[in-house]
Amino acid sequence: MKKLLPTSTAGSLPKPSWLAEPEKLWSPWKLEGRELISGQQDALRIALQAQQLAGIDIVSDGEQTRQHFVTTFIEHLDGVDFKKRKTVKIRDRYDASVPSVVGPVSRQKPVFVEAAKFLRQQTDQPIKWALPGPMTMIDTLYDDHYKSREKLAWEFAKILNQEARELEAAGVDIIQFDEPAFNVFFDEVNEWGIAALERAIEGLKCETAVHICYGYGIKANTDWKKTLGSEWRQYESVFPKLQASNIDIISLECHNARVPMELIELIRGKKVMVGAIDVASNTIETPEQVAETIRKALQFVDADKLYPCTNCGMAPLSREVANAKLKALNAGADIVRAELQAG
Numbered sequence: 001m002k003k004l005l006p007t008s009t010a011g012s013l014p015k016p017s018w019l020a021e022p023e024k025l026w027s028p029w030k031l032e033g034r035e036l037i038s039g040q041q042d043a044l045r046i047a048l049q050a051q052q053l054a055g056i057d058i059v060s061d062g063e064q065t066r067q068h069f070v071t072t073f074i075e076h077l078d079g080v081d082f083k084k085r086k087t088v089k090i091r092d093r094y095d096a097s098v099p100s101v102v103g104p105v106s107r108q109k110p111v112f113v114e115a116a117k118f119l120r121q122q123t124d125q126p127i128k129w130a131l132p133g134p135m136t137m138i139d140t141l142y143d144d145h146y147k148s149r150e151k152l153a154w155e156f157a158k159i160l161n162q163e164a165r166e167l168e169a170a171g172v173d174i175i176q177f178d179e180p181a182f183n184v185f186f187d188e189v190n191e192w193g194i195a196a197l198e199r200a201i202e203g204l205k206c207e208t209a210v211h212i213c214y215g216y217g218i219k220a221n222t223d224w225k226k227t228l229g230s231e232w233r234q235y236e237s238v239f240p241k242l243q244a245s246n247i248d249i250i251s252l253e254c255h256n257a258r259v260p261m262e263l264i265e266l267i268r269g270k271k272v273m274v275g276a277i278d279v280a281s282n283t284i285e286t287p288e289q290v291a292e293t294i295r296k297a298l299q300f301v302d303a304d305k306l307y308p309c310t311n312c313g314m315a316p317l318s319r320e321v322a323n324a325k326l327k328a329l330n331a332g333a334d335i336v337r338a339e340l341q342a343g
C-alpha cells in the first residue's frame with residue numbers, strides 16, 4: 001500500500017434485512033437457490049458501497065455470503081456431518097451445538113472463489129478476503145474421526161491452502177485467517193497452531209493476515225471479557241512466535257480493550273491492523289478517539305506498517321451504527337495522516 005494508514009475492517013458488515021435477519025449471528029437466509037446467490041451479490045455491492053462512501057481503503061465483501069465466519073466454510077467440506085450434532089464448549093467459553101467430523105475432511109470444490117471474483121469485478125481497490133483459521137475451525141466442531149486436534153487442524157490447513165491459492169488467483173490482495181482461538185489455547189498455538197497457519201499460507205504470493213480478537217460483541221464474549229482482569233495480556237503468549245512466522249499482517253483488538261498497547265512491540269517488523277473501532281458498543285467513536293488509538297500504536301508500529309481497522313466484524317450491529325463507525329475510522333486516520341505528513 002502506498003497510501004499511509006490504509007483503513008479496512010476486520011471482516012463482516014451487517015446484512016440487509018431482506019437477505020437475513022439483521023443484528024443477529026447465525027441468522028438464517030431469507031432466500032434460497034439462485035435467488036440467494038443473486039441476493040448475496042446485491043448485498044455485497046451494498047457492503048462495498050458502504051465502505052467506499054466511508055473512504056475505506058482495503059475493501060471486503062462484508063462477509064455477505066457467510067451465515068457464520070466458520071461454519072459456512074465447513075458446510076462446504078466432505079467429512080463433516082451437520083445432522084450429527086454435539087454440544088461442545090467453544091473457546092472454553094460457551095456451549096454450542098456443533099457438527100461432527102465423521103470421516104476424512106476434504107474440499108470437493110471452491111467455497112468462496114466465485115464470490116471473490118464477483119467482488120474483484122466491482123472494484124480496483126485492494127481487496128481482503130477472510131477465511132477461518134485451522135485452530136478456530138477445529139474448535140467449532142466435534143471430532144469423531146481424527147481424535148486429535150492437531151491432526152484435524154493440519155488437514156484443515158491443507159484445505160484452506162487450496163482455497164487460498166484460488167482466492168489469490170481470483171485477484172484477492174490480502175487473505176486473512178480469523179483465529180480468535182489463538183487468544184485462548186496458548187500452548188497449542190505455540191506447539192502447532194502457528195505451524196498449521198503457515199501450512200495454510202504455503203506458496204501464496206499475495207499478502208496474508210491473521211486476525212486475533214476477543215470476539216464479536218455478543219453476551220458470552222462480553223461476559224468472558226469481564227473475567228480477564230484489568231490487563232489483557234493474552235497476546236503476549238503468542239506474539240513472539242507470530243513475529244517469527246511467515247504471516248505478513250497481524251490484526252488486533254485495541255480500542256476499549258484492556259490490551260496494553262506496548263505488547264505490539266513484540267511483533268515489531270510485522271504490519272499491524274490496529275482495532276480502533278469497538279464492535280461491542282453502539283457508541284460511535286469520534287475521529288479524535290480513533291486518532292488517539294492510532295497515535296498510541298505508532299509508538300510501537302512503524303507508520304508504513306500501521307493499518308487502522310475495526311476490532312472485529314460488525315455483523316451484529318445495525319447498518320446505521322456500522323456505517324457511522326466506518327466513517328469515524330477513516331476520519332480518525334485522516335487526522336493522523338495529516339499529522340504524519342506535517343511531521
Ligand SMILES: [Zn+2]
Pocket residue numbers: 010180211212213214215216311312313
Ligand atoms: Zn474478530
